[in-house]
Amino acid sequence: MSRIIVVSNRTPGKGPAAGGLAVALRKTLAEREGFWFGWSGKLVDTPATDVRFEDIDGLSVAQIDLTRDDHHAYYAGFSNSILWPSFHLRLDLATIEAHWYEGYRRVNQQFAHALLPLLKADDIIWVHDYHLIPLASELRNLGARNRIGFYLHIPFPTSDALYAIPHHQELMRDLSRYDLVGMQALRDVAAFTEFAEHQAPATLSGSPLQAIDFGRTEVDAFPIGSDPDAFARLATSPAANKMVKRMELALHGQQLILGVDRLDYSKGLPQRVEAYEKLLANDPRFRRQVHMLQVAPPSRDTIKEYQATSDALDAICGRVMGRFAEPDWQPLTYVKRAYGQPSLAGLYRLARVGLVTPLRDGMNLVAHEYVGAQDPEDPGVLVLSRFAGAAEIFEDAILVNPFDTDETAEALRMALDMPRDERIARWQGLMAAARNHNVEDWSKSFLERLAPASARGTATRDI
Ligand code: G6P
Secondary structure (H helix, E strand, O other), X not given: OOOEEEEEEEOOOOOOOOOHHHHHHXXXXXXXXXXXXXXXXXXXXXXXXXXXXXEEOOEEEEEEEEEHHHHHHHHHHHHHHHHHHHHOOOHHHOOOOOOHHHHHHHHHHHHHHHHHHHOOOOOEXXXXXXXXXXXXXXXXXXXXXXXEEEEOOOOOOOHHHHHOOOOHHHHHHHHOOOOEEEEOOHHHHHHHHHHHHOOOOHHHHOOOOOOOOOOOOEEEEOOOXXXXXXXXXXXXXXXXXXXXXXXXXXXXXXXXXXXXXXXXXXXXXXXXXXXXXXXXXXXXXHOOOEEEEEEOOOOOOOOHHHHHHHHHHHHHHHHHHHHHOEOOEOOEEEEOOOOOHHHHHHHHHHOOEXXXXXXXXXXXXXXXXXHHHOOOOOOOEEEEEOOEHHXXXXXXXXXXXXXXXXXXXXXXXXXXXXXXXXXXXXXXXXXXXXXXXXXXXXXXXXXXXXXXXXXXXXXXXXX
């Protein structure tokens, strides 16, 4: 069997905080003698070429260092100040500096140069996320003929947002050099197909039209998931119970509304707090009866739009406190810190409402983990944005338009008032959907599709 080589910007870390993706792929990589390749997290002053291998909890990880300047242009610059906001349809938050693109390509070239000598002819390469769109092109330019797949963890943009990205034609051509491109949701495949079928006229695309041939590339939705049963076990583990006990003491019987998100403008945090404010304003019976906890670990905080989101959240949380807090009651707690998976699992289980309201999101695994952690006898309710990929899967959530804070406030009221029978019925539907989309099946189905036609028992190439 061919080896599997996984490539991503960040490689998995040590210990129990490792993400679901790493947990799911560890076994496959070990069985197929593959490794994970990516940035070491280290910044250096002069370009480094050496690759260091390390065993991280049984996972073979190969890493390279990047120079400070290249990393800035590639990560904070092109990836997170241009691609991230554009793909999330926030062109108003994009900053365009022309030279970032060169740094982005340089890092992709460096990845390709470092990876190529490590490859065997039949290795299957699986590249993850928007930082590395050009990697297949760069590898193919160096002669690699391997099967190469790409998975986009974030949403794919609509065509007009795509045209606003400098060098988007080249990036789309880069995508056409993969054998398989996987997206989170049908909505993303539709946006991609729209581009592929009606490629922009020169006036829109800003460059002479050269039709891109996507003939070799198969594109499909592979919605990612979690391991909901592992989350269920974690939520009742002693480590989770420690957090549950602390929180129960603080709650004094109030119902918990919980949000857990990276502090990112795509997550709709100020809108979410505003919806909660409307709930308290419209329906005074909830005052002193509910408590909102927002966990928001800082993210990409050298980028000014992220600082502005943090400030906006400070302001609105302060406003809600000033408006509704009493000497002996606080409506909300807001923590800008990361918690380990066991503590989060405990909090999820305790929360009557899981409030997951991103303005746009690839999938949103918090929704999956919240579902997994619930008590089957007395589950909470998932209030979920229609614009998260998860909305295509979780029909039994209360779906909301996160821009409409009245609608979200009403969804909160419904969730808090929902009788236990209905909560159980909805949760059973959600849990079945989470199990149907678990992360291990997700990686298996992507890799099966990426395997060469000979290994799939079919002689033709899918188009
Ligand atoms: C999103 C992206 C990932 C990224 C993660 C954390 O989920 O899809 O590729 O790793 O955010 O962001 P960071 O910039 O800290 O890696």
